[in-house]
Amino acid sequence: MSGLPKGWQSSSLDKIVPHDATISDGDWVESKDQDPNGTVRLIQLADIGDGNFRNKSQRFMNNEAACRLNCSFLKEGDLLVARMPDPLGRACLFPGIGQNAVTVVDVCFIRETSISAISNTLLKHWFNSPYIRGVISANASGSTRKRITRKKLEKFEFPVPPLAEQKRIVKKLDEVLAQVDTIKARLEGIPDLLKRFRQSVLAAAVSGKLTEEWRGDTKQAAERTLNLPQSWQLKSANEVCSKVQSGSTPRNDPFNQNGTVPFLKVYNIVNQEIDFDYKPQFVTTETHADKLKRSIAYPGDVLMNIVGPPLGKVAIVTTQYPEWNLNQAITLFRANDELLNNKYLYYVLCEGALVRDVMPETKGSVGQVNISLTQCRESKVPLPSLDEQKEIVRLVDQYFAFADTIEAQVKKAQARVDNLTQSILAKAFRGELVPQDPNDEPADKLLERIAQARADAEALAKAAKKAENAKKRAAKKS
Incomplete structure (x- = not known):
């Protein structure tokens, strides 16, 4: 990640996440620990979409089992990262689902705090960007099904923009990616429209409506309903x-x-x-x-x-x-x-x-x-007559060829739109999506505060442990 924009800093994930935040694997929940009548939802790989939470799985466990296994309950805004494909490393935010939830061990979750160097919203986009996906793919292991370990994820380098610039990047990404999603949804609806179009062509063909003008009996056809033309x-x-x-x-x-x-x-x-x-x-x-x-x-x-x-x-x-x-x-x-x-x-x-x-x-x-x-x-x-049959075949072939052409164009458009998403994320990753502001506090200052806060927390923990040990020794002497 050479050539980062001015004010940006490269840092590993474990240094971006502050000491009071969380970066952890999900919980090891076996089949025997699950309960279809339980009230705790078990979030699985199928729920982790490429930037969106799919909410597809239907696995549960009861609260007693979750407590017995010391499970980590998810919170709204937690970042979920799939450590197995497809695709490997996809990430989304947990939206909250109206009930307690834990996640499986093959999903890493990250919980931010007020001093996190990167917001989870931006971190989601970074994980889904072409660069980080490439790094994850290069470091994956496994012969039959690839996976990435959390420890490797923690050591990957991410670009850290200034906090103010992060907010501008997220706002712009939300805006343009929403437009892309709208285009995707419209394109995804076209195959169903074409399917209905083809079916309507066939219905018109076998009822005689497709060749009304060819027969010259439009008036008669308008008067009939389900009956076939008189010549049929x-x-x-x-x-x-x-x-x-x-x-x-x-x-x-x-x-x-x-x-x-x-x-x-x-x-x-x-x-x-x-x-x-x-x-x-x-x-x-x-x-x-x-x-x-x-x-x-x-x-x-x-x-x-x-x-x-x-x-x-x-x-x-x-x-x-x-x-x-x-x-x-x-x-x-x-x-x-x-x-x-x-x-x-x-x-x-x-x-x-x-x-x-x-x-x-x-x-x-x-x-x-x-x-x-x-x-x-x-x-x-x-x-109908053989001549009309031939005309029907000609017209159906013509309409179907037209539908096939549109379908091929839609597939090409979908591929371009998919590439567009990656291009937008790559542009954001390089710092080219929004203008910079020289008044923004550089990211290295933020990382320094996180490092100092971690050092202070470690020092306090050592002091507390030292005091506790001293207290135990004094108790033994007395």
């Missing part, structure tokens, strides 16, 4: 598909490392498309042709999982392989090309009416629901 029909899947068939899996393990035919499972359907890179499995050509022939799928077939939850994950079989096999939790819908466009059928199934319509009738074991093959075959498909 409502057909069962069995009527418009050349095949509706669920997959199958032989009892004996059919999978073979030398197999060449891909075998799809429900977990290979991700975000409404096939992801065969995740846990790919194969069967031999012989098994595929003999034992699994009824569940053969071809590129262009539309798939839907029928065992859940969740139900209704949908995908179109890709051209990655010429033939595929499906397990029993997946049903394939093979469109009759003379009546049905397979991409239109895909969007109909993505809209979810099939699942919604059969949900009251689904059956299954505890925690599981199934859609039967009969329900799949009898499910209703709103059927």
Whole structure:
């Protein structure tokens, strides 16, 4: 930390914290010491956010156990530092939660006093700054899960600005970081908006509203409610598909490392498309042709999982392989090309009416629901002309591409905002966030007072101990 601003001082944490303050690990509380009906909250790593208190955990102990273990009760304003990831070294202020609370041993807490060299509010920002995070990471230990010891934390060097400047820095950080948090919250809400947008597009597509202008029947469409356009029909899947068939899996393990035919499972359907890179499995050509022939799928077939939850994950079989096999939790819908466009059928199934319509009738074991093959075959498909189906697919593709573009831009914006927080903290850490005032008392004067107060306290403690020993010796002689 060379080149500190004028009036600033570098000091280790144990010298910043005065003698009458606290820097300590939390308490060692085992499972046997906890009580779900207790009134003392046990603050855990999950509660420590990156600058904010998450208040997520639900662990308790009773007051008797807390006293028996000589636990340290937290106070509002205590700084909590996570000694384990993720991320390692994140810090937040304890806000007070309306009940007694202690914290676990993997959380270090710091309690300031009126003469602390750095306020806990600023110290929180320092811990969350890129520089200190880097120091903590470089000094962490552990092979499987990194951790940092309190003793190492105490020896890390922190920049100490003048007290008056600290207040200006905290005020400015609170202001700009609040703006960043507002931007983050707005960005985080956009994916849900896009999800609802995509669903509304699908609903408009399968009801005929998306192609009202294309058909030229806007007046008629405005008058109807849930009914389909007059030019549309409502057909069962069995009527418009050349095949509706669920997959199958032989009892004996059919999978073979030398197999060449891909075998799809429900977990290979991700975000409404096939992801065969995740846990790919194969069967031999012989098994595929003999034992699994009824569940053969071809590129262009539309798939839907029928065992859940969740139900209704949908995908179109890709051209990655010429033939595929499906397990029993997946049903394939093979469109009759003379009546049905397979991409239109895909969007109909993505809209979810099939699942919604059969949900009251689904059956299954505890925690599981199934859609039967009969329900799949009898499910209703709103059927416009092939030309209108193609137009629907074109429009849905267009709107979805638009939503995908926005989603990609949001992810980039979120990454920039995350970097912005670190940039602001780094700027504050270097003393570049607020102007300096030559009239501020330099930080070295404050550190000198803390050191003198510590020396005085130690001297008083030694004198008191010496007097106590002398008193004991006198008592023995008498």
